[in-house]
Amino acid sequence: MNVLGIYGSPRKGGNSDTILDRVLDGAASAGAVASRIYVRDLNFKGCVECGGCRDTGRCVTPDDMQSVYPKLIDSHIIFLSSPVFFYGMSSQLKAFIDRCQALWSRRMIMKSAEERKRHEGGRGYLVMVGATKGVNLFTGGELTAKYFFDSLDKSYEGGIFFKAEGRGDVLNNPGDLKRAYEFGVQAVKSGDHAQAGYNRRVTRE
Ligand SMILES: Cc1cc2nc3c(=O)[nH]c(=O)nc-3n(C[C@H](O)[C@H](O)[C@H](O)COP(=O)(O)O)c2cc1C
Numbered sequence: 001m002n003v004l005g006i007y008g009s010p011r012k013g014g015n016s017d018t019i020l021d022r023v024l025d026g027a028a029s030a031g032a033v034a035s036r037i038y039v040r041d042l043n044f045k046g047c048v049e050c051g052g053c054r055d056t057g058r059c060v061t062p063d064d065m066q067s068v069y070p071k072l073i074d075s076h077i078i079f080l081s082s083p084v085f086f087y088g089m090s091s092q093l094k095a096f097i098d099r100c101q102a103l104w105s106r107r108m109i110m111k112s113a114e115e116r117k118r119h120e121g122g123r124g125y126l127v128m129v130g131a132t133k134g135v136n137l138f139t140g141g142e143l144t145a146k147y148f149f150d151s152l153d154k155s156y157e158g159g160i161f162f163k164a165e166g167r168g169d170v171l172n173n174p175g176d177l178k179r180a181y182e183f184g185v186q187a188v189k190s191g192d193h194a195q196a197g198y199n200r201r202v203t204r205e
Contacts, residue, residue: 004075008082008093020081026184046095057106084130104151121153131165
């Protein structure tokens with residue numbers, strides 16, 4: 001099983017990085033092959049809604065996102081991590097997600113309305129860290145994650161949420177790290193999606 005971790009914080013070695021590392025350790029211990037994307041290291045800009053993907057499902061912008069798209073499609077499980085920034089995700093991660101409009105177009109082309117009621121491309125999970133305790137602290141991030149995974153034909157299976165602020169503060173809480181590790185283990189154990197990913201051929205070509 002291929003598992004992909006997407007690191008959405010601009011802060012290297014920050015709290016969501018540390019938690020996602022533990023989640024992937026757990027996933028690997030359960031037999032998954034884990035790979036990683038660090039959004040802060042990619043050279044790309046946000047979607048400009050040029051419409052270039054509408055009829056093909058392919059983004060026409062020649063930047064680092066081109067090597068990302070196949071990984072998003074082919075992973076059985078994706079763990080998406082972000083800090084809470086103003087009750088949403090980091091702007092870097094949001095720009096990354098916006099660039100998946102091409103995959104949303106792709107799914108519209110490849111799947112009928114009936115088929116789009118199901119998700120056959122795997123599963124997605126969210127990892128978020130915020131500094132405060134607002135009741136809706138993770139609501140914005142969860143909504144964006146849900147529709148990001150939808151564009152990948154993946155079901156959103158839920159998230160794991162933490163409170164921390166200073167860089168690496170989560171390391172002071174072994175309970176949080178254990179919870180993250182176990183989350184990774186359980187995500188892998190909870191289903192064999194060997195059929196994840198679908199035929200890459202875009203039908204309207
Ligand atoms: C621009 C910015 C906006 C933030 N907005 C919020 C917020 O709305 N709510 C909150 O609880 N924490 C907020 N925080 C705090 C971060 O979520 C917190 O420090 C988190 O641990 C950072 O995770 P990281 O180390 O993975 O980047 C904000 C921090 C920054 C820099």
